[in-house]
Amino acid sequence: MTSANPSNAGASLSEKKKDLRKSITARLRALDDSYVAAEASRLFPRLLALEEYTDSTCVSLYLSMPAKEVPTFPDLLEAVMTDGKGAEGRARDVYVPKVTGPAPGDMVMLPLSSPEDVSSFPVSKWGIPEPPLPPSLSPSLPPLDLVLVPGVAFDNKCNRLGHGKGYYDSFLSRLFASHAAAGRARPMTIGLALEEQMVASVPVDTFDLPLDAVVTPDKVYFRKDRERKGG
Numbered sequence: 001m002t003s004a005n006p007s008n009a010g011a012s013l014s015e016k017k018k019d020l021r022k023s024i025t026a027r028l029r030a031l032d033d034s035y036v037a038a039e040a041s042r043l044f045p046r047l048l049a050l051e052e053y054t055d056s057t058c059v060s061l062y063l064s065m066p067a068k069e070v071p072t073f074p075d076l077l078e079a080v081m082t083d084g085k086g087a088e089g090r091a092r093d094v095y096v097p098k099v100t101g102p103a104p105g106d107m108v109m110l111p112l113s114s115p116e117d118v119s120s121f122p123v124s125k126w127g128i129p130e131p132p133l134p135p136s137l138s139p140s141l142p143p144l145d146l147v148l149v150p151g152v153a154f155d156n157k158c159n160r161l162g163h164g165k166g167y168y169d170s171f172l173s174r175l176f177a178s179h180a181a182a183g184r185a186r187p188m189t190i191g192l193a194l195e196e197q198m199v200a201s202v203p204v205d206t207f208d209l210p211l212d213a214v215v216t217p218d219k220v221y222f223r224k225d226r227e228r229k230g231g
């Protein structure tokens, strides 16, 4: 856990977010891939044991990028797509993000049919494999019951700082609205974080949505006032 930089106490919220992004990104860049892989293998059993995960049938998972974040493939992706604890013994349906433009609303979730498909995906400018856009895109959002969320920094209240484009904040608010309109339970949101990404306090704007939980290699943090599944 890192303390916030005391020298930016008077800075605006967006400057504080920028400073924190910069310092955590620099720290992450210094980590070895082998260390990150070993930390991820300590984290996965904690995630896979959560009720929010074992109860899930339709999951959004990010495909990790080279700038360090908890790697999600091949290991986690394979576990999620093949251990099939979903309803009626089905394997989970998995959706991955694709950025379609610069605005916060320009991120869609597309279905992934097999873990092997990832190796054929073109890589975006940030080094993220992304599925090609289908010829016609369904206007409705997928019936996700769990979203595994990437980020730059997290705190123990389950606040999250992303890369500053607002893609996930916007996506999650649309997803919650679409589930509510369809009478579906709100999907659970879980952040995946290396210990190096945990900070004392993430600066938050009104539009920033706290996650239900943050899983690290050492610990699971739950949001205090989180809504339990179905409640």
Ligand SMILES: Nc1nc2c(c(=O)[nH]1)N(C=O)[C@@H](CNc1ccc(C(=O)N[C@@H](CCC(=O)O)C(=O)O)cc1)CN2
Pocket: 021, 022, 025, 062, 063, 064, 065, 067, 069, 097, 098, 099, 107, 126, 128, 150, 151, 152, 162, 163, 164, 165, 166, 167, 168
């Ligand atoms: N693996 C993964 N996939 C993801 C995300 C993510 O955070 N991780 N995203 C989550 O939104 C979306 C992609 N958004 C991104 C937005 C900006 C940068 C980025 O590196 N931007 C700056 C650096 C900003 C910074 O972090 O300081 C750059 O352009 O250099 C990366 C991903 C969708 N897919």
Ligand SMILES: Nc1ncnc2c1ncn2[C@@H]1O[C@H](COP(=O)(O)OP(=O)(O)OP(=O)(O)O)[C@@H](O)[C@H]1O
Pocket: 017, 104, 105, 151, 160, 161, 162, 163, 164, 165, 166, 167, 168, 169, 170, 171, 173, 205, 207, 208
């Ligand atoms: N729900 C939303 N709808 C529309 N715009 C939003 C929403 N949430 C955030 N934004 C816009 O996105 C921009 C970036 O927000 P912020 O710095 O919180 O991104 P982030 O959470 O770090 O990034 P990301 O969600 O892409 O990982 C802000 O200028 C904000 O106005």
